[in-house]
Amino acid sequence: MKILLIQPSGTVHRYRVGNFPKSLRYSPLTLTTLAALVPPELDIEVEICDEGVQLVDFEARPDLIGITIITGTALRGYAIADHFRRRGIPVVLGGVHTTLLPDEAAQHADSIVVGFGEETWPELIRDFKNGQMKKRYTALKSPSLVNYPIARRDLLKKDSYITTSTIWATRGCLNDCDFCSIPATWGKNFYMRPVEEVVAEAAALPGKEFVLLDPSPMEDPAYAKELFREMKKINKKWFGLSTTKIGEDPELMKIVGESGCKGLLIGFESVNQMSIGSIQKNHNSVDFYINLVKRMHDHGMGVQACFVFGLDDDEPDIFKRTVDFCEKAYVDLPRFSTYTPFPNTGAYRKLDAQNRILTTNWSLYDVEHIVIQPKGMTVEQIQNGLLWAWNHVYRVPSIAKRLLGSRTSTGFAIALNMGYRSYAKRLGEMSNQMLQDDVNEGIPLA
Numbered sequence: 001m002k003i004l005l006i007q008p009s010g011t012v013h014r015y016r017v018g019n020f021p022k023s024l025r026y027s028p029l030t031l032t033t034l035a036a037l038v039p040p041e042l043d044i045e046v047e048i049c050d051e052g053v054q055l056v057d058f059e060a061r062p063d064l065i066g067i068t069i070i071t072g073t074a075l076r077g078y079a080i081a082d083h084f085r086r087r088g089i090p091v092v093l094g095g096v097h098t099t100l101l102p103d104e105a106a107q108h109a110d111s112i113v114v115g116f117g118e119e120t121w122p123e124l125i126r127d128f129k130n131g132q133m134k135k136r137y138t139a140l141k142s143p144s145l146v147n148y149p150i151a152r153r154d155l156l157k158k159d160s161y162i163t164t165s166t167i168w169a170t171r172g173c174l175n176d177c178d179f180c181s182i183p184a185t186w187g188k189n190f191y192m193r194p195v196e197e198v199v200a201e202a203a204a205l206p207g208k209e210f211v212l213l214d215p216s217p218m219e220d221p222a223y224a225k226e227l228f229r230e231m232k233k234i235n236k237k238w239f240g241l242s243t244t245k246i247g248e249d250p251e252l253m254k255i256v257g258e259s260g261c262k263g264l265l266i267g268f269e270s271v272n273q274m275s276i277g278s279i280q281k282n283h284n285s286v287d288f289y290i291n292l293v294k295r296m297h298d299h300g301m302g303v304q305a306c307f308v309f310g311l312d313d314d315e316p317d318i319f320k321r322t323v324d325f326c327e328k329a330y331v332d333l334p335r336f337s338t339y340t341p342f343p344n345t346g347a348y349r350k351l352d353a354q355n356r357i358l359t360t361n362w363s364l365y366d367v368e369h370i371v372i373q374p375k376g377m378t379v380e381q382i383q384n385g386l387l388w389a390w391n392h393v394y395r396v397p398s399i400a401k402r403l404l405g406s407r408t409s410t411g412f413a414i415a416l417n418m419g420y421r422s423y424a425k426r427l428g429e430m431s432n433q434m435l436q437d438d439v440n441e442g443i444p445l446a
């Protein structure tokens with residue numbers, strides 16, 4: 001028996017169009033994890049296809065196909081699923097978007113997996129082998145994370161990524177930011193793998209660097225301190241994510257810095273405290289931002305700061321204020337997006353009730369398009385402001401100012417900034433391309 005696992009991509013991320021040069025991609029973990037969960041005793045051949053780096057073989061004839069979808073890739077995923085189902089090949093859909101909108105996904109699949117796949121995916125495969133696959137499998141609470149199977153990184157097209165050393169230690173988040181899919185998908189829960197297993201997996205990864213994909217790994221400070229104290233012993237560099245809460249605990253900040261962390265992506269979201277309040281990100285305090293970035297730099301960590309435009313309390317000066325902040329705070333890698341209410345989130349329900357959802361074309365839910373009717377500005381003002389901010393903050397003088405001020409910059413930080421600079425230059429063109437997104441691109445007609 002053969003299973004093909006596919007991760008579809010939106011137009012601008014799709015192979016050959018690409019928003020980043022190949023060299024700046026790290027490999028995702030979803031498909032390699034699902035491959036590792038296939039029961040070994042069933043002797044099943046598994047192939048994976050990450051459409052971000054390779055073409056889907058639409059002539060393939062596996063026995064079963066599994067497709068993972070997030071909102072921005074859902075329509076492409078449905079088109080791929082419809083194609084293979086027309087050819088009589090059964091398709092299973094799973095992932096964040098399937099969990100958020102199971103009834104929608106079910107229209108394009110023979111079976112869906114809602115929630116976590118650790119137990120349901122092997123159960124589904126056994127049922128399939130016995131000709132008894134059910135229409136839906138659901139697991140909304142995480143199973144035990146002890147003895148977690150090691151992702152099948154051997155199945156990846158290794159040369160297509162800057163690194164295949166991606167790993168996770170925790171899942172979920174205890175915060176409830178109104179636009180975020182994490183609590184909407186998994187509830188306000190936080191699950192942790194045993195420290196020794198995570199460290200052993202990180203130690204065994206090839207190379208001297210790895211990426212920790214957890215959306216908010218510091219939610220339990222005692223666990224985080226233990227994890228990163230142990231991580232220090234393996235003497236590797238790593239990059240990951242955090243919330244601004246890291247700044248509330250000087251001991252945690254020090255331990256993380258000493259553990260080999262070279263940079264963290266942090267959701268600052270806005271330099272306007274009123275806007276922060278409106279999205280329920282109550283742990284963010286704008287007055288504290290400059291100091292937070294400075295202390296991160298003091299501990300040798302770069303900062304990828306993410307901001308959202310188009311919040312209800314934003315005014316037209318928000319773009320300049322945000323860029324000014326990035327330059328003043330010496331933010332290593334600024335990133336801008338638009339307020340995107342992912343389905344089934346508090347933001348979606350609120351804006352839908354106010355009749356302000358402009359489109360449910362999920363391909364445009366890539367956080368760079370405006371999908372809602374803004375309050376204080378027009379759609380055009382936000383689109384233009386977004387482009388202006390990206391281009392302004394990635395001018396060479398701005399890059400130089402930020403990286404010189406940061407004191408943590410390396411050749412890698414310069415390469416990332418140059419990658420984002422070319423992304424910024426092409427963003428307008430790519431946004432228009434997405435408006436004409438052909439989710440059927442490359443799919444044979446019959």
Ligand code: B12
Pocket residue numbers: 007008009010013027028029030033034065066067068069070071072073092093094095096097100113115116117118121168172180181182213214215337342343365366367
């Ligand atoms: C790594 C990552 C990326 C990588 C790779 C993408 C990917 N899908 O893996 C990159 C950098 C490319 C990326 C890009 C983006 N991302 Co991203 N990303 C993540 C991240 C941090 C980790 C994903 C991961 O590897 N998880 C570990 C695996 C094991 O878990 P999992 O995927 O949930 O899979 C489990 C279950 O869901 C289930 N399952 C999943 N799929 C399937 C399929 C089948 C068949 C079955 C049986 C089961 C199953 O089984 C697994 C085991 O339980 C998540 C946050 C998170 N922790 O989930 C955000 C996340 C998926 N990203 C998100 C977003 C918004 C984006 C971007 C739009 C952001 C941006 N600024 O560019 C882009 C979109 C790219 C695109 N359109 O193609 C959102 C998605 C929200 C939504 N509703 O769509 C998330 C949830 C973060 C968030 N805060 O909300 N991302």
Ligand code: SF4
Pocket residue numbers: 173174175176177180181182183215216243267
């Ligand atoms: S802190 Fe981050 S991961 Fe947690 S709910 Fe907010 S945006 Fe989502």
